[in-house]
Amino acid sequence: MKLYYSTGACSLSPHIVMREAGLPFDLVLASTKTHKLADGTDYYGINPKCYVPLLELDDGQRLSEGPAIVQYIADQVPAKNLVAPAGTMERYRQMEWLNFISSEVHKGFGTLFTPAMPDEAKALARDRVSKRLAWVNEQLEGKQYLMGDSFSVPDAYLFTVTNWSKHVGVDISALSHLGAFMARMAGRPAVQEALKAEGLLK
Numbered sequence: 001m002k003l004y005y006s007t008g009a010c011s012l013s014p015h016i017v018m019r020e021a022g023l024p025f026d027l028v029l030a031s032t033k034t035h036k037l038a039d040g041t042d043y044y045g046i047n048p049k050c051y052v053p054l055l056e057l058d059d060g061q062r063l064s065e066g067p068a069i070v071q072y073i074a075d076q077v078p079a080k081n082l083v084a085p086a087g088t089m090e091r092y093r094q095m096e097w098l099n100f101i102s103s104e105v106h107k108g109f110g111t112l113f114t115p116a117m118p119d120e121a122k123a124l125a126r127d128r129v130s131k132r133l134a135w136v137n138e139q140l141e142g143k144q145y146l147m148g149d150s151f152s153v154p155d156a157y158l159f160t161v162t163n164w165s166k167h168v169g170v171d172i173s174a175l176s177h178l179g180a181f182m183a184r185m186a187g188r189p190a191v192q193e194a195l196k197a198e199g200l201l202k
């Protein structure tokens with residue numbers, strides 16, 4: 001499989017899950033700034049949605065949308081329990097988290113990363129993201145990961161988006177459970193490998 005990513009972008013989430021899964025894959029840089037691959041190919045021709053992540057399967061099919069991609073990857077290695085079996089309540093809880101992180105947190109951060117966005121809109125987005133993260137912080141009380149004691153795919157996504165806080169002035173220093181979660185995630189070998197591969201960690 002081939003995973004198209006941009007450094008530190010939301011594609012870090014499927015990148016982490018790939019490494020947690022231990023599956024072989026090629027990591028292909030498709031910078032959101034240039035949208036060119038290393039060989040000059042225009043990435044927009046590969047993904048007309050014009051964003052990362054994109055997963056290319058061995059049969060050539062292409063799957064987009066981070067929440068779908070992480071579930072697909074995790075479903076390839078059921079023994080690793082990266083996602084609950086389809087049809088179980090636990091799986092719906094994980095989908096509930098993935099959707100929440102996507103629509104309520106990820107896209108709020110998106111506004112903050114948009115240079116042309118007026119400061120007033122950014123202030124509103126910062127406030128909203130902070131509220132959402134404060135709620136997540138409460139949910140993490142007494143838990144190691146979003147689903148309890150073990151890692152599952154929404155954790156990779158939460159780690160990825162929360163990691164943006166420091167770049168856009170979202171202060172999470174008072175959110176101790178979220179802070180502990182971030183430290184726990186950062187200590188996972190798969191997360192360290194993914195960060196190193198993207199040049200985000202020495």
Ligand SMILES: N[C@@H](CCC(=O)N[C@@H](CS)C(=O)NCC(=O)O)C(=O)O
Pocket residue numbers: 006009010011032050051052053064065066067102110
């Ligand atoms: N709905 C998509 C959104 C992906 C997305 O927002 N990707 C951003 C990086 S975090 C991107 O590639 N943006 C490039 C651009 O908008 O030009 C998903 O969940 O996978």
